[in-house]
Amino acid sequence: MNTPVTPTEMLTQTTWGRYVDRDLLVALLALLGIGIVMLASASLWVSEKKYADPYVFLERQLMFLGVGVVFAIALYQITMRFWQQLGVRLLPLVLVLLILVLIPGIGNEVNGSRRWLNFGFASIQVSELAKLIMLLYLSGYLVRHGKNLALSPSYQPLLIPLLVLAVTGALLLMEPDFGSTVIIFVTGLALLFLGGVPLKRLGILLGGAILVMIPLAFMGYRGRRLQAFLNPWDYESGIGYQMVNAQMAIGEGGWFGSGLGGGVQKLLYLPEAHNDFIFSILAEEFGFIGILVVLALYGWLVLRAFVIGFQADKSGKHFGAYVAYGIGFWMGFQVILHIGVNLGMLPPKGLTLPLMSYGGSSLMVTLMAMALLMRVHRENCVARFGLPERKATNTRKAATIRRTSA
DSSP, X not given: OOOOOOHHHHHHHTSGGGGSOHHHHHHHHHHHHHHHHHHHHHXXXXXXXXXXXXXXXXXXXXXXXXXXXXXXXXXXXXXXXXXXXXXXXXXXXXHHXXXXXXXXXXXXXXXXXXXXXXOSSOEEEHHHHHHHHHHHHHHHHHHHHHHHHHXXXXXXXXXXXXXXXXXXXXXXXXXXOHHHHHHHHHHHHHHHHHTTOOHHHHHHHHHHHHHHHHHHHTSHHHHHHHHHHHSGGGGTTTTTXXXXXXXXXXXXXXXXXXXXXXXSTTTTTSTTTTTTTXXXXXXXXXXXXXXXXXXXXXXXXXXXXXXXXXXXHHTTOHHHHHHHHHHHHHHHHHHHHHHHHHTTXXXXXXXXXXXXXXXXXXXXXXXXXXXXXXXXXXXXXXXXXXXXXXXXXXXHHHHXXXXXXX
């Protein structure tokens, strides 16, 4: 039975603050704050060595944060209906960008990977943008074809989304970006399951994907990384150097860590300490207690995404529900993979820790995803309390309250 809404509650729900999921906002701000502090601590030495200025990476990250907040506020103002219609049109754009990034002279190569497009004033990591656009596309596809996916006895309704996932994954593997491929593929399968695809079919698809990925995992540099993962101490002076030093940093943290700024591994011992291995620096300086706090914040953020998705589903806003669920799966999987690599439980994949690792594309796209999540929550509130989408005038508010009171 629905709880009646009092006039006072209806009035407060019309304010902007009531449209924001405060629990999600607190977790988001806490992770951003911890991320800026940890980035400042982890990047000082490498920034000093590379640019003769210890604050270059911090200043850039703060700039990315400012731009990302502007983008997030802009996205928050746009209805989910717009993204539902636009998602399928954005898909060709991201595929073209993924092709362009592979062309020498257009895509930038860094550390053997060609993942960035240089626009002069900034470089964009296309794989980060692909995560968000693929999420919007798949959510829209599930809304349009959900019944066929759930009820059709054939695999035909699955062919298009699987083909899109396969083409996107192939382009990402050519960069190479194995980590983003895994994130997009696993998130896509999770959404297909929520869309009604039988678990048996997904199991067959997942098994087939694993059979394809296993030989790819043993090819080239990935094969060497896998060898180092299985026996890191046998390669501690070579390809296993990162994993060994990451585990040493975590082990040295103990219960309470060495304190902010007291870490040793970031002193040019652990490569990419401010990016792929920032979790290890966090563990070294704040210990097991710090790890628990950060994991709790990420867990709360993911939980809020699922709750918002569930509320959207109850309100009949299925596109928003799929987007919220997808963001929850995306963030959860990426955090697990990043931490798994730092703990030595998974081979290195070059994945950032959302909202904490250095990287403009990752930070801005994550903030855009959070804005979409906030927008879904806003539309849930509008549907739940029967409020107008646009801000009402004081006269209309008063009239609404009088009718409710009567």
